[in-house]
Amino acid sequence: LFLFSFSGVPAVVDFAAMRDAVKNLGGDPEKINPICPADLVIDHSIQVDFNRRPDSLQKNQDLEFERNKERFEFLKWGSQAFKNMRIIPPGSGIIHQVNLEYLARVVMDQDGYYYPDSVVGTDSHTTMIDGLGVLGWGVGGIEAEAVMLGQPISMVLPEVVGYKLLGNPQPLVTSTDIVLTITKHLRQVGVVGKFVEFFGPGVAQLSIADRATIANMCPEYGATAAYFPVDDISIGYLIQTGRDKETVMRTKKYLEAVGMLRDFKNSSQDPDFTQVVELDLHTVVPCCSGPKRPQDKVAVSDMKEDFETCLGAKQGFKGFQIAPDRHNSTVQFNFEGCNFELGHGAVVIAAITSCTNTSNPSVMLGAGLLAKKAVEAGLTVKPYIKTSLSPGSGVVTYYLRESGVMSYLSQLGFDVVGYGCMTCIGNSGPLPESVVEAITQGDLVAVGVLSGNRNFEGRVHPNTRANYLASPPLVIAYAIAGTIRIDFEKEPLGISASGKKIFLKDIWPTRNEIQAVERQFVIPGMFKEVYQKIETVNKSWNALDAPSDKLYTWNPKSTYIKSPPFFDGLTLALQTPKTIEDAYVLLSFGDSVTTDHISPAGNIARNSPAARYLTSRGLTPREFNSYGSRRGNDAVMARGTFANIRLVNKFIDKQGPQTVHFPSGETLDVFDAAERYKQAGHPLIVLAGKEYGAGSSRDWAAKGPFLLGVKAVLAESYERIHRSNLVGMGVIPLQYLPGEDAGTLGLTGRERYTIIIPEKLKPQMNVQIKLDTGKTFHAIMRFDTDVELTYFHNGGILNYMIRKMAS
Numbered sequence: 001l002f003l004f005s006f007s008g009v010p011a012v013v014d015f016a017a018m019r020d021a022v023k024n025l026g027g028d029p030e031k032i033n034p035i036c037p038a039d040l041v042i043d044h045s046i047q048v049d050f051n052r053r054p055d056s057l058q059k060n061q062d063l064e065f066e067r068n069k070e071r072f073e074f075l076k077w078g079s080q081a082f083k084n085m086r087i088i089p090p091g092s093g094i095i096h097q098v099n100l101e102y103l104a105r106v107v108m109d110q111d112g113y114y115y116p117d118s119v120v121g122t123d124s125h126t127t128m129i130d131g132l133g134v135l136g137w138g139v140g141g142i143e144a145e146a147v148m149l150g151q152p153i154s155m156v157l158p159e160v161v162g163y164k165l166l167g168n169p170q171p172l173v174t175s176t177d178i179v180l181t182i183t184k185h186l187r188q189v190g191v192v193g194k195f196v197e198f199f200g201p202g203v204a205q206l207s208i209a210d211r212a213t214i215a216n217m218c219p220e221y222g223a224t225a226a227y228f229p230v231d232d233i234s235i236g237y238l239i240q241t242g243r244d245k246e247t248v249m250r251t252k253k254y255l256e257a258v259g260m261l262r263d264f265k266n267s268s269q270d271p272d273f274t275q276v277v278e279l280d281l282h283t284v285v286p287c288c289s290g291p292k293r294p295q296d297k298v299a300v301s302d303m304k305e306d307f308e309t310c311l312g313a314k315q316g317f318k319g320f321q322i323a324p325d326r327h328n329s330t331v332q333f334n335f336e337g338c339n340f341e342l343g344h345g346a347v348v349i350a351a352i353t354s355c356t357n358t359s360n361p362s363v364m365l366g367a368g369l370l371a372k373k374a375v376e377a378g379l380t381v382k383p384y385i386k387t388s389l390s391p392g393s394g395v396v397t398y399y400l401r402e403s404g405v406m407s408y409l410s411q412l413g414f415d416v417v418g419y420g421c422m423t424c425i426g427n428s429g430p431l432p433e434s435v436v437e438a439i440t441q442g443d444l445v446a447v448g449v450l451s452g453n454r455n456f457e458g459r460v461h462p463n464t465r466a467n468y469l470a471s472p473p474l475v476i477a478y479a480i481a482g483t484i485r486i487d488f489e490k491e492p493l494g495i496s497a498s499g500k501k502i503f504l505k506d507i508w509p510t511r512n513e514i515q516a517v518e519r520q521f522v523i524p525g526m527f528k529e530v531y532q533k534i535e536t537v538n539k540s541w542n543a544l545d546a547p548s549d550k551l552y553t554w555n556p557k558s559t560y561i562k563s564p565p566f567f568d569g570l571t572l573a574l575q576t577p578k579t580i581e582d583a584y585v586l587l588s589f590g591d592s593v594t595t596d597h598i599s600p601a602g603n604i605a606r607n608s609p610a611a612r613y614l615t616s617r618g619l620t621p622r623e624f625n626s627y628g629s630r631r632g633n634d635a636v637m638a639r640g641t642f643a644n645i646r647l648v649n650k651f652i653d654k655q656g657p658q659t660v661h662f663p664s665g666e667t668l669d670v671f672d673a674a675e676r677y678k679q680a681g682h683p684l685i686v687l688a689g690k691e692y693g694a695g696s697s698r699d700w701a702a703k704g705p706f707l708l709g710v711k712a713v714l715a716e717s718y719e720r721i722h723r724s725n726l727v728g729m730g731v732i733p734l735q736y737l738p739g740e741d742a743g744t745l746g747l748t749g750r751e752r753y754t755i756i757i758p759e760k761l762k763p764q765m766n767v768q769i770k771l772d773t774g775k776t777f778h779a780i781m782r783f784d785t786d787v788e789l790t791y792f793h794n795g796g797i798l799n800y801m802i803r804k805m806a807s
Contacts, residue, residue, distance in 0.1 A: 001148060002121035004095045005042040006425075006601065007141040009071055009632040010699060011122070012078035013564060015147055016552040018802050021567040023551070027806035030550060034084040035150035036394050039523030040075065041088040041095035044422040044601075045629055048351070048429035051388045052409075052553030056417045061091055064265065064418075065540045067625050070560045071632060076546035084148075089541035092534050093419045094129040095121070097355040097392030100212055101241050102531040106230060107251040111209075114254045122149060124219035125453065125695040126719055128355060131212030132237065133230030138219065140721050141699030145353045146797045149805070154787040158224055160195045161186075162273030163685025167282040171511050174363050175210040176451065176471035179356075180289045180297045180528065182279065187295040188494035189277055192691075193720050196223045197273065202281045203228065208237035209360035216356045217453050219695070220294040224720055229262040230255055242527035262639045288474065291315050291466035292457050293592065300474065304487045307345055307466070311445060317592065320445050320465060331442035335384040335513070340439045343483070348431055349448035349464055350479035351423035352387055352414060352472045355392040357451040361522045365397055367414075367472035368405025373507035374480060375408045379494045381479045384435050387413035390422040394530040403521040410475060421755040424452035425696075426602030427626065428461045439463050449478045456695060457646035459596045462603055465646075477504050485578045559617050561634040566796070572803055574793055580711045580755040582733075582772065583683040586674060587642060587659050588650040588742070588749035593688055594695035595722060599637070599704050600627035601696070608657070609639035609671040631700055634707060642670040642777045650749060662750060674708035684708065685750050687742055688715035693722020702729040712755055714769075714779060716741050723782055730796035733782040734767070747776055761789050 003011055018031035046069050065072065072090070078346040079087045105117045117134045119126060124138035147153060162188070169178065186196065196218070198211070206214075211228045218226035228234075238248045245692060255261040262269055286300040291310055296317060298306045311327050313319030322344065330343040342348075357363050381387055389409060391397055397416055399408040409415070421427065428448070430436075439446045440463075448455075448464035455467035468484065478484060480493050492501035493764065536542065547553065554563045602612050604624040613635060614624055627643075630636040643657045651660040652667065660666070661673040663680070677684055686705065692715035693701060702725035704711070712732035726733045732755070736742075742749070752772040758765075763785055766778045783789045794800035 001036050001038045001101065001144060002095055002123070002126060003038055003040040003144065004044050004123050005040070005075070006044040006628045006631055007122035007144070007697070007699060008040040008042070008075060011141055011145050012075060013561060013632045014566070014798060015078070015082065016234075017563050017567055019551055020563065020799065021570055021802045022806045024348070025570070025572055025802070025806035031805040032149065033082050034148040036148050037084045037086070038148050038393070039086050039088060039414050041098060041417035042072070042075070042090040043092070043094045043420040044425060045071070045090060046418040047427040047626070048386070048388045048390070048417050048422050051386060051417050052383075052413045052415060054415065056415050060418045061540070064090060067628060067769070070558060071629065072541065073544055073546050074561050075634065076544050077552065080546060080548055081550055081552070089538040090420070090532060091419050091538050093391070093393035094355040094421055095123060096125055096216065097359040098534070099129050099444060100132060100359055101393055101395060102534070103134055104129050106133055106234070106238065107254050109250070116260070120144065120153065122696070122697055122699070125216050125227050125355065127218035128212050128359070130215035130218070130225055130227045132208055133216035133228060133234050135225060135227060135312065137225045138721055138730055139696045140697055140702070140725035142702065143724050146801055149801050151797075151801065153255065154785045156193070156784050158193060158195045158442045159274040160197055161189070161191055161200060161223075162276040163196050163198045164200035164276055164278040164556065165198060165206075165281055166200055166203050166278060167202055167280040169281045169284060172286055172508060174366065174471040175206070175213040175360055176363060176472070177287050177356055178210070178281065179214045180287050180294070180469060181284045182214060183217055183289070184295050184297040185277070185279065186223065190222075192222040192717065194223055195225045195227065197229070197271070198229045199264060199270050201265045202279070204231070204233070205281065207362065208234055209362065213356055213360055216540050220453060222691075222719065228610055230260060231262045231264060240522070240524055242524040242531070286474070288456050288468040288470045290468035292455060294454055294469055301487070301489060304485050307484050310466070311344055322445065329442060331438040333438040335432060335434050340382065342435070342442065342444055344445045345466070345483045346444065346446055347385055347449055347478050347482055347484060348435055348439070348446045349423065349428055349450065350381070350387045350475050350495065351428065351448070351450040351452070352389045352475050353422050353450055354452040356453040357472055358390070358392040359394055361399060361518050362514050363472045365405065365517050366402065366509050367476055368400050368403065368409055369509035369513060369517065370473045370476055370507055371408040371412050371414065372405050373509070374476065375411050377500060377502045377507060378496045379480050381413050382482050384432055385413070385479055385482065386428070386431055386471060387479055388417045388423060389414040390418050390420060391416065394419060395527055399521045400525045402526070403517050412479065414476065423450050423460060424454070425628070426459050426461070426600070427628075431461065431463055436463055447484045449484070450474050451475050454695060456594045456596045458600060458644045459738060462645055465715070469732070471506065526693040544752070557618065558633070559614060559636065560630060560632050562635060564634045567796060567802060570799060570802060572807060575605055575795065577757050577792060579757045580683050580753070581710060582752045582754055583661055583685045584677055584748040584752060585687055586677070586684040586708065586710060587670065587686050589686070589688040589692070590648065590650070591689035591690045592694055595693055595698040595701040596695055597642070598693070598701040599627070599641055599646050599698050600644045601698070604627050604640070604784070605645060608643050609669050610636050610643065613639055634703070637700050637704055638707040639671045641700070642706055671708065674704045678709045683711045685753055686710055686713045687747065689693060689741065692718050694719045695764060697721040697725070699725055702726045702731060706731055718782065727783060727788045727791055730792060730799070732792070734779040735782050736779055737766070740777070754781040761792070763789065771799060
């Protein structure tokens with residue numbers, strides 16, 4: 001099992017609190033200990049505070065330790081207090097890329113018995129390893145904690161959709177273009193809760209890095225897993241990345257013996273699937289996705305026109321509702337003594353980031369070769385654009401440097417700023433003040449372009465309302481252009497010193513160029529050199545001192561680590577679930593509300609409830625850090641629930657983290673309204689549309705609403721991991737009956753709801769909901785298995801584990 005730092009800290013906090021709870025119930029606290037081995041990779045805490053300077057990496061790492069020293073000491077305590085928990089220190093890379101390049105075995109050898117490797121992780125992009133033929137998927141942090149304690153995972157047997165790949169990609173197409181095309185296609189097909197398995201002769205045309213890119217974005221198209229069976233290319237990758245050759249050969253023999261080594265060109269090996277869909281790789285064209293969702297693919301040739309259409313379109317996934325007479329408005333500003341101009345569509349962030357793409361040598365070397373040609377042609381990037389390069393492992397820097405392209409990337413501003421998720425998860429750091437002022441003054445739709453996997457509203461940066469996912473070479477191209485409003489086929493990127501117009505096609509490297517460099521410089525030796533010292537290379541981590549007690553001594557002054565209230569008053573006896581009576585609706589949402597909307601990870605706004613709390617504890621805004629870094633403190637995280645500045649609540653006529661407190665009629669911050677309801681003893685529910693809880697496997701997106709007093713969510717559909725997290729916290733996931741929704745039932749959200757909980761429950765049963773208006777309707781209670789009902793009767797999965805261990 002894998003954890004990453006944002007989910008690892010709350011997991012260790014929960015374990016520490018569970019030990020206290022077991023002791024209070026008369027049990028042995030040391031029974032709270034991982035049985036299933038867990039690797040925790042610290043990859044989510046580093047931010048892009050410094051960029052465009054040679055010492056950016058060291059400066060960002062130093063600041064990471066300064067901000068997070070207390071969290072890191074706590075994690076180090078956890079690695080000593082709990083058995084079977086290994087910490088991969090900060091600066092080592094991104095968990096999924098480290099797994100792909102180093103940790104994954106494909107076949108396990110336990111005392112001479114062989115069986116297929118498998119993994120679950122607390123990050124939804126755990127599916128990246130499916131590209132190597134290891135079946136893995138993301139689970140909620142709460143469920144993962146139970147798994148670590150020996151609890152099996154239960155799930156409804158999924159349908160398996162076969163995705164047949166045919167043909168060859170065109171010469172200018174990258175793996176990024178392929179995965180964005182697949183993401184849009186499978187969102188249209190509908191694969192939530194299903195496994196996808198790739199097959200067909202087109203798979204043989206894809207490298208393991210290409211397959212890993214496609215598997216990585218599995219959560220964006222909604223599937224549980226995105227599996228590529230092992231073939232000879234997979235075996236070759238294990239050797240290329242420095243795995244022991246003898247072990248790799250045994251792996252191959254085992255897979256041959258059990259019939260699991262595939263030849264994708266042999267159709268007789270194709271399995272039977274629930275459903276088959278196809279993609280001809282030759283039809284894929286260079287593309288981006290945005291401006292607000294990963295599935296909204298746009299061909300590069302259409303980007304200018306599409307963005308200009310979005311400017312005037314109604315507020316929504318593809319609209320900003322800017323008045324037509326303001327589409328070409330600009331704002332002048334000064335940066336470092338020079339005057340510049342910003343308009344709608346101006347690029348202010350350009351980030352080569354995320355394991356989705358930095359794990360792929362072909363797109364990374366392609367970006368490097370494009371940078372080389374751009375510099376040689378005299379092209380530059382405007383100095384105010386926040387450029388950055390954050391590879392998923394040290395191997396990337398190694399081959400970029402050895403191949404001679406690193407210096408050209410640096411000349412365009414793409415210096416290495418850290419080894420972690422960074423801009424992809426919203427750790428993009430601050431923009432220059434003059435840029436922010438210009439954006440605010442002109443109410444501009446500024447743009448972030450990143451090689452990441454998510455671009456939900458408010459995720460990348462508070463001041464970039466439009467964010468586009470793109471391949472690393474396209475990130476550089478848009479950085480040079482300085483705007484998204486460019487037609488690369490008709491408009492030049494710039495003018496050379498000799499006055500010649502330079503078009504993108506003039507500097508775009510060919511596939512043959514990229515492959516030649518990859519063959520020469522991406523070699524086994526560099527993987528071995530980087531990974532043999534991964535656990536010891538960070539001197540700051542090695543110097544950390546941590547307590548050795550088995551029970552954690554909580555510091556009441558800490559604003560990072562706090563004993564959570566989840567187990568307060570817990571007894572061995574079960575409490576019978578009660579009907580939820582006269583609940584108010586805290587929030588009413590439309591479709592595609594993500595876990596970033598529910599529990600943001602990035603910047604803590606200075607006027608937010610969380611900021612007011614931290615200020616009351618003596619902290620200055622500079623010390624706030626991010627929501628993600630404070631997931632070990634429930635007081636901050638409860639206040640950060642539904643705190644996304646781009647939240648769209650139907651009760652409010654503008655975007656923002658506010659709602660109506662119906663008893664008083666006041667408009668309040670969501671946390672403040674919830675507190676008022678709680679003090680008056682009123683239960684709460686949330687109304688939502690389709691795909692509620694899409695995005696990251698964020699346990700606080702369930703823990704936070706629980707602490708606000710939310711007893712149930714009523715939605716049209718759920719993303720898999722978030723539904724599981726709600727179950728884990730004892731929050732009831734209700735789903736409208738087929739063909740029904742808030743509109744068809746005439747629900748406004750201003751009613752009060754009584755949800756009848758019968759004495760005898762069964763999976764996916766219908767329950768009755770009565771309104772104070774006299775209306776009655778039914779909804780499906782989405783406890784999908786008997787095991788999930790057991791968790792519900794216990795008030796959640798962690799309560800169940802505590803009772804189990806204590807008794």
